[in-house]
Amino acid sequence: MLELSNIGKHYDVAGRRVSALSAIDLTLERGSFTAIVGRSGCGKTTLLRIMAGLGSPDTGEIRHDGAAPRIGVVFQEARLMPWLDVSANIAFGLRNRLDHRSIEERVSAILEVTGLAGFRRAMPLQLSGGMAQRVALARALVMEPDLLLMDEPFAALDAFTRRSMQNELVSLWQARRPTIVFVTHDVEEAVMLGETVIELSAGRIVGRKAIDIAYPRDPTGADEALCRRAILARLLSPAEPD
Ligand SMILES: Nc1ncnc2c1ncn2[C@@H]1O[C@H](COP(=O)(O)OP(=O)(O)OP(=O)(O)O)[C@@H](O)[C@H]1O
Secondary structure (H helix, E strand, C coil): CEEEEEEEEEEEECCEEEEEEEEEEEEECCCCEEEEECCCCCCHHHHHHHHHCCCCCCEEEEEECCCCCCEEEECCCCCCCCCCCHHHHHHHHHCCCCCHHHHHHHHHHHHHHCCCHHHCCCCHHHCCHHHHHHHHHHHHHCCCCCEEEEECCCCCCCHHHHHHHHHHHHHHHHHHCCEEEEEECCHHHHHHHCCEEEEEECCEEEEEEECCCCCCCCCCCHHHHHHHHHHHHHHHCCCCCC
């Protein structure tokens, strides 16, 4: 669906040239789930922003097959509009695109799928962090994106909520099959979610690992532990880029 070739990006910070991404080659198959993992500052957000069209690369090219994909983005913070209730937050992007009745139908369906049906009239300030993030996910999904870009969306959640959101995301993906790119600094999370894990270090891809483990995955499982170990070994002592 999307092919990035030789993507490079630098920033000028106080007269110093900071390289954020170098020679990134990445192909996203339609319907795939890709996790990108790396330590803070390795360029994950910069890469996601370029995929989303929110930033442009200095070098390289992005190609897509057929029509430009509809892109949805979920950030680390829910970024809800505090003066609108849950259902109006989710419906916001559909205004002026669909008639009232179609919007109602789509929003109701998404509220069910994301377990928010009982919260449609709640205001954002009344929601827990996990619930707010669920609304942010619903708001992206209601637009029926071909490509869902997620930038550490569960990083601020407690471990229990994070685990259930991970499982729900996998179920949603299996049911609807959007193409997902999920950025995280948490190797365990990357192995729980991705069909493929892309290892990013200092702006370069230093490894790509196919995770051949059936969903739902088990963080205490032996295969999962082996995958984590292999990824961590690469990230802690980056070898030559692949
Ligand atoms: N707008 C900007 N101006 C200047 N430098 C930037 C800007 N955005 C990012 N950088 C620099 O580019 C590099 C990559 O940053 P990026 O935010 O993409 O990393 P990250 O892996 O997403 O980090 P984190 O996990 O902490 O969000 C870092 O050195 C960062 O300081």
